[in-house]
Amino acid sequence: MADYTIISDIGSALVRILREGMVPDVIPNADAVGLCSPSDKGDFVLGLYLYDIRESEEVFESSMRMSGQNQMRYPSRYLNLFYMLTAYSMSDIKFRSFEEHRILGRAIQVLQDHPVLDDILHENSAASDRYPVRIEQQRLENDEKMRLWNMPNVPYKLSMYYKVSPVELSSARTRKVPRVRRVDMDFVEMERNGR
8 A cells, every 4th residue: 555655656666776877877866867857957967847747547546455454445546657757967058968868768778778767666655566667758749749748938858657556545434344243053964956
């Protein structure tokens, strides 16, 4: 089960993977990789932006689960998280595009080499082990990318788009259930023909 912090845990796990795979070879400083909106990137060289959260269509839970000995927890909700990954080089304008392409190329490679987040999530939280949390690159058309960017006065930058799913968000609602303390059974002898 995963608590309400699971969305921030996923963001932290992605940033951690990118930092471990890119610093210091491609990006000199770990603080230059982080979560940010493209309109408010600060000093980030590689920004990861959560642009959408949707309920998963692939995983659905409808039954309650035991949570301890005397209570049941209401069903979890499974989410798909959608991220935009953008490089922001601080290089001279002559080298900026080259540098951004290099950063994005390595970021794609790092995420491709870590298609499942489970190991890093289980270190930090009580994430679910029932369904593996996968990172998948999204194939979006250019008009959809432009619509997602939609930052006034900020020119579009080449970005990569990823889906992380299924992400379990457990219910905080529980119901007490009594323990079975006594069982009564009656035995009736039946004839061979079923009477």
